[in-house]
Every structure is written in C-alpha cells, then in structure tokens.
Amino acid sequence: MCGIIGYVGKRPAQNILLDGLKRLEYRGYDSAGIAVLEHGKLTVEKNVGRILELEAKLGSTQWASTIGMAHTRWATHGKPSTANAHPHVDHTGKLALIHNGIIENYRELRKELEKKGIAFQSQTDTEVLVNLISDLYTGDLRTAVQEALKLVRGTYGIVVLHEDHPGMLITARNGSPIVLGLGDGENFVASDVTAMVAHTKNVVYLEDGEIAELHAGTHEIRTIGNETVTREASEVAWSIKQAERQGYEHFMLKEIFEEPEAMRNAMRGRVIPSEGLAKLGGLNLTEDEMRDVRRIVIIACGTAYYAGTVGEYFLEHYARIPTEVEFASEFRYNNPVLDEHTLVFAVSQSGETADTLAALREAQRKGVRVLGIINVVGSTIARESNGGVYIHSGPEIGVASTKAFIGQITAFLLIAFQFGRLRTMSQQEGIELANELIVLPEKIERALAYANRVKEIAKHYASYKNFFYLGRGANYPIALEGALKLKEISYLHSEAYPTAEMKHGPIAMIDENFPTVVIVPNDLYYEKNISNIEEIRARSGKILAVTTEGHTILEEYADDVLYVPETLHPLYPFLTIVPLHLLAYEVAVDLQRDVDKPRNLAKSVTVE
Ligand code: M6R
Secondary structure, X not given: OOEEEEEEOOOOHHHHHXXXXXXXXXXXXXXXXXXXXXXXXXXXXXXXXXXXXXXHHHOOOOOOOOEEEEEEEOOOOOOOOOOOOOOEEOOOOOEEEEEEOOEOXXXXXXXXXXXXXXXXXXXXXXXXXXXHHHHHOOOOHHHHHHHHHHHOOEOEEEEEEEOOOOOOEEEXXXXXXXXXXXXXXXXXXXXXXXXXXXXXXXXXXXXXXXXXXXXXXXXXXXXXXXXXXOOOOEEOOOOHHHHOOOOXXXXXXXXXXXXXXXXXXXXXXXXXXXXXXXXXXXXXXXXXXXXXXXXXXXXXXXXXXXXXXXXXXXXXXXXXXXXXXEEHHHHOOOOOOOOOOEEEEEEEOOOOOHHHHHHHHHHHHOOOEEEEEEOOOOOHHHHHOOXXXXXXXXXXXXXXXXXXXXXXXXXXXXXXXXXXXXXXXXXXXXXHHHHHHHHHHHHHHHHHOOHHHHHXXXXXXXXXXXXXXXXXXXXXXXXXXXXXXHHHXXXXXXXXXXHHHHHHOHHHHOOOOOOEEEEOOOOOOHHHHHHHHHHHHOOOOOEEEEEEOOOOOHHHHOOEEEEEOOOOHHHOHHHHHHHHHHHHHHHHXXXXXXXXOXXXXXXXXOOO
C-alpha cells in the first residue's frame, strides 16, 4: 500500500526522502512523487513506475531544501498516472499533501469545491482533501487541517507542506499509520519506521484522531479537536541492517532462511523445559480467566489466517478448547456470536491490516477481549488489542509473508501449551513438548539444508500452469499457505485441499499436466496419504511429496520427494512449510518474477 516519508531538519531533504521511499518499496506501489520547498517555492516531481524512474526524471537535480515529503502510491481512486500520483497540490500552487487511505465522502466535497470554481487535475480523493484544506486556510495551517479533517469521512495518514510555513510539516492520522521519528535537530514522519530507522530509532506513534506539527527541533501533538497530547517516545528494537538483503538475492529468500531465528525469537524466555511449561507475559489473563475460556475465535487475513488455522489445530489438540478461524473481512460484517467465555485472537504481521483491525473493533464492541499476535511493535492492532504476543520476527520486507508465519504458529503453540497445562496436559507431556520445541529451530535449519534440491526440482515445476497442494490435519493449512505463496509470487494457479477431499471432486482435474504437492510426513495420516497418492498416480498425476527423512519409500510413489526431519506429529507444520516456501520462491525466480514486489500486491493492506 501507499508509503509516506517526510523530513524537516538541517540536511538537504531530497536524498533522505528518496532513500526513505526505497525502504518502503516493499509495501507495493505503482507511482511515486516528492515535494520540497526549493528557495521557498513548492517544487514537486512525480512519476508512474518505480522510484528509480523518478530518480531518473530528477536527473542531476539536487535541491538544497531541508524540508520535504515523498510518497509511493498504490492506486485506489483513479488508475496509476502522473496526475493521480502524490504529492497533490492545491489550486493556489502553494500547498501540497500526501495521503494514505481513502476519503469516502470525497465526491460530495469535490462538488462543493467545484461550485466555488476550483478545477481538479486528477481523479483522486487526495486532491479533494488538499483543496479543502486550502479553502479553509486563512494563515493558520494546523487549524485549517483540523477543520478540514472534521469534514471528511474515511481513513487517512497525511502530511502537509505549505510555502507560507517553510520550516513546518503537519501530519495527522485516522486509520492509516503515522510514526514520528525524532532526531537531533531534525524530525521525520513516515507511515512505517523502516523508512527512517537509518536516521533515528526514537519514535512516537500517532493515534487515530491526532495531528502533529513538526519543526526541525520540536514536535507537538494535539487531537483534531485541539487538545494537547503528551506521549513518550519509544525505541525501535531492530537495526537498519536487519531490513537489508545482506547478500541474498531477494528479501524473501533471506526471510525464509531467517525462519529458524523467527521461531527462536518468538520462543525466547517463554518456555520452561524443566517444568514442562510455557509462559507468555502479555496475555493479561489470570489463570482463572484462562480456565474460564470455553471458545476461541481467531481473526486474520491471508497467511496470518493460515497461521490461525494451524493455531486452531494446536489449541484444540493441546488445550482442548473449541476454536474457529474466521476471515477478518467476513467476521467484521457477520454479526459474530460471541459471549463472555469467548476469547478472540487477532493475527497480523503488520498490525495494520484494515480488515483485521475492523474485526478486532467489532469483537471489542461486543464486549469480548481481543488479544493480538503481532510482529510490528507499536502498530495499530498491537495498540488496540487488550494484550497479546509480539512474535519478534524483525522487519519482514518481502511482500510474501514467510518468517512471520513461523513466528505466528510459534505464538499459537505457546498459547496452546500454556492453556493446555492449566487444563488437561500432564507435566510429562509438557516436558516432552518443551524439549522438542527447544530443538525445533535446528530442525528447521536442517529442512533449509535441502534448499539446493528444491531449486533443482523447481526448474521443472515452473513449466506447469496449475497445481494442487494437499495436506491433512495441521498440514492442511500448510498446503493452503504453500498454494497461496506459489500463486502470489509466481502467478501460477494453485489450490489446496485436505488430502482426502480430492476424490470428492477436484481429482477430475488431474492429468499429466496438473501436478500435486502432497504433504505426507510420518504422522498418523501417513498410510492414508499414501493411498491418496496412489489414486492420483492412477490418473497420471505427477506428484511432489514432502515427507520425513528416512521415508525413501515415497520415491516409489512420487516423481519427486523433499525431506524434512522427524518431529512430534503435531509439530510437523514448522518443518513442512519450509520446502513449500522455498518451492514457491524458486519457481518464481525461475519464471523471472519480481519476487519481493509481486504484481498487484501490497505488503500491508490498509484499505478494505
Ligand atoms: O500484515 P498481515 O499479517 O495482517 O497481512 C495479512 C495478509 O495481507 C498477508 O498475509 C498476505 O496474504 C501476504 N501477501 C501473504 O504472503
């Protein structure tokens, strides 16, 4: 989705802004633009396409301006074009605005402004907002922005720059993240800390309904209603190095190789093997409250939804708590049935997904406690949850979520473990589980050691157009996640089913051009899965099997076999996902796709 970076300080703004934009590229965008005050005059450059093309357009231009803002746009209102790209400038040519989000009542507002003789150059809601601010402006920029925002409905994270106020940026948020970065004699604003963490780790998160005035050495936060807000800065816990490729060809590959570390980070300090216990500090529930939970509902989207589906399996298996997983986008409108014994988990890597946030608010409206399973510290869902678990995966830059998935399923396992030990799980079972968890990251490393084999196989599979992914039990969501990953980065059609469902319809599709990836570890479904593989083989279907080391017998049934180490039956998802993430990656590389920035996708989906 769109990205925002703004700077006011003592250094020339141009390169700081362009570098910041590059750090936001992973969010997905189709056009980019920049605005500065050069010799006091508002100067704007924008372009359709990549930031490199914007830089090419700027050529050798090096503005001296020490204030400015820049934006990457992911089209919502109006197709990608230079006119629709941000910054948008008002009809006087003195005021510029960048905006993430959607102004829902922009049509009415536009008509009102047109009646006043204001002509519009673009199809965007943002150009309406900049002209609305301009229409209300009488010399006090902050007040004009506050008054304009009282008239709009919708979501926004904005930054405003005006020729009359050469040392000041105004920023505000409602539903789209805005973070202030506090430096030494310079200040930043961004939609995501990644854009500014190279310059400062000292950040302040704006809340919905707040506006901030930024000068080189000061910042001031108020509400849209003009009440003063005091908020301490917090420190970003990761370094800019972690948000770099570090020699890997793509962020996605680096992040797959960070999966063992993602599991360690999510477990650190939370497992006590000697007592066979897991303890999560942030759940904000007493032991009695935990025992009182009779139902769990998990809300999430995309990969986080599939992690939730693995979580459902863990919670039912280890804690014996009935669990349902719902697409957040459905839950928010379904008038969900919730009572005082229901606990809701909202799962989100970014913590900014609009559907998940709306679902969380809907659950809270019904009086239910919502806990977050979140990666991005300080994100909106993290702040609005009633407690929860940070997975500490570090920055995930590839649009396709990988290491965060491991972090999310680790969090669910620990929650199931903690709840389970308060209910039916024995200490002996707890010790066995804890001991296996401690060695599981090394087993993920071992699964990654087969990366070259995956690369070889992928060359061949890249020539197919359609794929089935099959798995049973907790490996069914792994099949779903594997299929999603393949389609989103390679644009090949792939769909997933519980293995035994094939014979109820999908098997009609099978022929020699429709390969099936079957997850068949040495668990309680092993024999049954082999029978299902035979059914596919009997119809000339090609098989790629993912199984447990030592089960070379699979080579007799499958065209290709990938191996993972042995583990406890319920824990196989931590291992079986590894070859599937690698397979999706290698197929996409083979097809020369833009792996880290796949077409049409955004890292964080902050609109409905
Ligand atoms: O940031 P979130 O975890 O809330 O994002 C949810 C989905 O948008 C996300 O997982 C999406 O499906 C990814 N592109 C999957 O790789």
